[in-house]
Amino acid sequence: MSTESAASIDAERIQQFAAGVRGVVLQSDDAAYDDARAVRNGLIDRRPALIVQCHGTADVVEAVGFARDHGLLVSIRGGAHNVAGNAVNDGGIVIDLSEMRSVHVDPEHRVARVQGGATWGDVDRETQLWGLAAPGGQVSTTGVAGLTLHGGLGSLHRKYGLALDNLRSVEIVTADGQVRTASESVNPELFWAVRGAGSNFGVVTSFEFALHPVGPEIYQAAPIFSLDDAPAVLRKYRDFCATAPDEFGPQAMFWSVPAVDDFPAELHGMPIVLALVVYSGDPDEGEQLLAPVLDWATPILDLSGRSPWALAQSSFDAFFPFGGYYYWKSLLVGEPSDDLLDAVVEAAADRPSPDAIVNFWQLGGEIERVAPDATAFAQRDAKYLLSLDTSWFDPDSTERCIDWTRRTWAAMQERFATDRPYLNFVGFGEEKEALVRASYGANYDRLVAAKMMYDPGNLFRMNNNIPPRG
Ligand SMILES: Cc1cc2nc3c(=O)[nH]c(=O)nc-3n(C[C@H](O)[C@H](O)[C@H](O)COP(=O)(O)OP(=O)(O)OC[C@H]3O[C@@H](n4cnc5c(N)ncnc54)[C@H](O)[C@@H]3O)c2cc1C
Structure with a gap:
């Protein structure tokens, strides 16, 4: 797929795009740009052309459409803990969810609705009000999104499963700009794929988790x-x-x-x-x-x-x-x-x-x-x-x-004699396809088919990528 640099996009077009989002669109000459492009791993020093700090799902839809129409390399930023730095890129666009961190708990039904940029600290803070918790990680600044979409290990995984096992549904913006719900009953194949290979399939704007009594x-x-x-x-x-x-x-x-x-x-x-x-x-x-x-x-x-x-x-x-x-x-x-x-x-x-x-x-x-x-x-x-x-x-x-x-x-x-990695700890992911094949095993071909259905142009490829081919 061809990848355009935002530098070659007409300034007026960028201005129109920025005016159409509720959040902020940053470029390299903005004062907030350097902070916005920094991720937790100090080894990563990348300079995206545009960083869209989204304030809601509508901003994400706008950003996905803009990226697709201009062939821009896309990164999605959740908690920015990914060691490989997949939350940022050089020359492309960052769809930054770090200002979308709300957590809403329904204590009666023991579920929480969590926005795509929340951290585990955000989740524990709200769920503990009710003596409840979702299985997540062990460092509170880690993003819910990256951790959940590729597994999710912590102190509760033996009792309640991986973070992804506790998902009831997600709201996700796919490469075609559609806002979809995915759950066991709605778009079940997408829901299957999201639980393990999520960043390949779109921008998850919110997660619905089952909660369990833990603590206080x-x-x-x-x-x-x-x-x-x-x-x-x-x-x-x-x-x-x-x-x-x-x-x-x-x-x-x-x-x-x-x-x-x-x-x-x-x-x-x-x-x-x-x-x-x-x-x-x-x-x-x-x-x-x-x-x-x-x-x-x-x-x-x-x-x-x-x-x-x-x-x-x-x-x-x-x-x-x-x-x-x-x-x-x-x-x-x-x-x-x-x-x-x-x-x-x-x-x-x-x-x-x-x-x-x-x-x-x-x-x-x-x-x-x-x-x-x-x-x-x-x-x-x-x-x-x-x-x-x-x-x-x-x-x-x-x-x-x-x-x-x-x-x-x-x-x-x-x-x-083992080559099975946990995809949340893969260094820079430099082994690429060998790594994802080793991890997904017999599920790999089904994932490729789902990728062909939901992201045939591989818009979402700053991740442990599943290329959309046979
Ligand atoms: C200090 C530290 C502690 C950790 N502790 C644990 C732990 O206890 N248990 C564990 O299992 N893992 C742990 N991890 C690993 C962690 O799960 C991964 O680094 C994960 O990628 C972090 O997710 P994030 O949202 O913070 O990262 P990001 O860098 O923002 O994103 C990670 C990946 O997910 C994609 N992504 C981010 N947000 C979205 C979204 N909303 N929709 C779709 N894709 C998205 C990104 O594009 C990227 O490919 C830890 C990592 C660190 C650095």
């Missing part, structure tokens, strides 16, 4: 063990996970003690494993049930305790600031052998930055009770996610950090 207080076990104890701790973690009820949201996070006041100065920088298990039921019950986690080894520090749900959901925020450097890659794996556990510890010991996390996250539960072809998200049977969340703040470390992540990821793939 929860209990979480959070002992911190020395890395020296990690081989034994990981084995206990695996045994614990084998019989863990769905209310447990367990993960083993390999990290270094952050050099901030919340932690004793003598521990700063020490390599550790944090055994984080969130209990989403009654906190008193959680405290009792999770007591054994503290005995996996002798903790060097114990952060376990009760917490308001919304606070627990934002406790990692400070460690992933805007403008930090991020390159995260992941592998979905089955039941872990001793060899796999040892490889995780080896990778953890070799992390290229104290801010890099190797996260070993239990999946299963409600995720695997959904059939692999029930939604576009196919990877239902994985038992764990191994995620190399490489973060750093010194620009001189960039090459080393990216290189380490790529090498470690490739070595793990080879050693454990």
